[in-house]
Amino acid sequence: MEILCFIEFSFQVENLGTSPTSEVRLAFSPAEAEHLAVVKAAVTTGKRKKKTYVPLDVKPVGPPDGPNGTKFFSVTLLTPLGKGETTTLEVLYILTHSLEPFPVEISQSESQLVYFRDSAILLSPYHVKQQTTFIKTPSSRVESFTVVEPTKRAGTELKYGPYDDHTPYSYSPVLVHFENNNPFAVVEELEREIEISHWGSIQVIERYRLTHAGARHKGVFSRVEYQTRSGASGVSSFKHLLAKLPPRVHSVYYRDEIGNISSSHLRKDFLKSELEFEPRYPLFGGWKSTFLIGYGLPLQDFLFESPDGKRYLNFTYGCPLSDTVVDKLIIKVVLPEGSKDPAAVIPFQVDQHLE
Numbered sequence: 001m002e003i004l005c006f007i008e009f010s011f012q013v014e015n016l017g018t019s020p021t022s023e024v025r026l027a028f029s030p031a032e033a034e035h036l037a038v039v040k041a042a043v044t045t046g047k048r049k050k051k052t053y054v055p056l057d058v059k060p061v062g063p064p065d066g067p068n069g070t071k072f073f074s075v076t077l078l079t080p081l082g083k084g085e086t087t088t089l090e091v092l093y094i095l096t097h098s099l100e101p102f103p104v105e106i107s108q109s110e111s112q113l114v115y116f117r118d119s120a121i122l123l124s125p126y127h128v129k130q131q132t133t134f135i136k137t138p139s140s141r142v143e144s145f146t147v148v149e150p151t152k153r154a155g156t157e158l159k160y161g162p163y164d165d166h167t168p169y170s171y172s173p174v175l176v177h178f179e180n181n182n183p184f185a186v187v188e189e190l191e192r193e194i195e196i197s198h199w200g201s202i203q204v205i206e207r208y209r210l211t212h213a214g215a216r217h218k219g220v221f222s223r224v225e226y227q228t229r230s231g232a233s234g235v236s237s238f239k240h241l242l243a244k245l246p247p248r249v250h251s252v253y254y255r256d257e258i259g260n261i262s263s264s265h266l267r268k269d270f271l272k273s274e275l276e277f278e279p280r281y282p283l284f285g286g287w288k289s290t291f292l293i294g295y296g297l298p299l300q301d302f303l304f305e306s307p308d309g310k311r312y313l314n315f316t317y318g319c320p321l322s323d324t325v326v327d328k329l330i331i332k333v334v335l336p337e338g339s340k341d342p343a344a345v346i347p348f349q350v351d352q353h354l355e
Helices: 029-034 222-226
Strands: 004-014 019-030 036-044 054-060 070-082 086-096 097-102 112-117 129-138 140-145 150-154 157-166 174-178 185-196 200-210 241-245 250-256 262-269 272-276 288-298 304-307 312-313 328-336
Touching: 019 029, 019 036, 019 086, 029 036, 029 070, 036 070, 070 086, 086 241, 112 129, 140 150
Parallel strands: 185 328
Antiparallel strands: 004 086, 019 070, 036 054, 036 086, 054 070, 097 112, 112 174, 129 157, 140 174, 150 157, 185 200, 200 288, 241 272, 250 288, 262 272, 304 312
């Protein structure tokens, strides 16, 4: 999914201090912090086929910020790292809305080009003894890129480094301009309404406001050209969407403001259900579509009883659409009449209220 940027890095940390430490800090520029969706870290043990990953707790660190507005996340180690000891960490973080279409407008026959901004040198609050950065693009068409010697390019990969002995908070900006015709599908707002029925069923309605967030379409749209030259016309547009729904889903429907839409197909097995569907028209840059998906689920798959006699609903938090970014998510849970003292347990900070 190329509307997102996946950044992975592996690094070995050595404690050069005089006392043990239980945390390692990750640094992010203000631009990265603004578009940060996920940060995960793990400690690795073993080598090659016997290599294992143990997840670590990662939390944002409050003010004060570092130099130039640098933001921090703290990674809590499994055991304190003693003086002179080393450990190897794997970090993954995901950025949304970090690719900039340029040109900002394209015609139906043009490919989409985007800018990606980063640093050739890892931003870190620590001294970095040696590092190498790789940037992989979805296409071999690279219009231009910043050179920070040593820099090499081979196909879809740019290699920056290795670089030696950089002081804390070193930063060397790079700009890469490349082709990216993957769908820039953004759900501006998704409202999921989950109603628990007395009659052994859960009814779900999902209301979407979807947009193509890539380079805006300019000029007229030719459906004839779009259909007859599918490999060359509208290459950055999209018309297919995939919703990954729970297994045992039933009574599925797909509608927009006009009415039912028949261009959908549901595939089911014991592990999952997948609804593939099309909006009424293909989406080009700047175009929008609103629609809803509704379905039913067996109540016993999601409602359970705790030892103290209370009932709890265990339901996946998020958007079932594949390859999309969600800017605003609203979840409404409608409880049966007579329910008392409802409470939501969610593993991250959200705004919530009872109506």
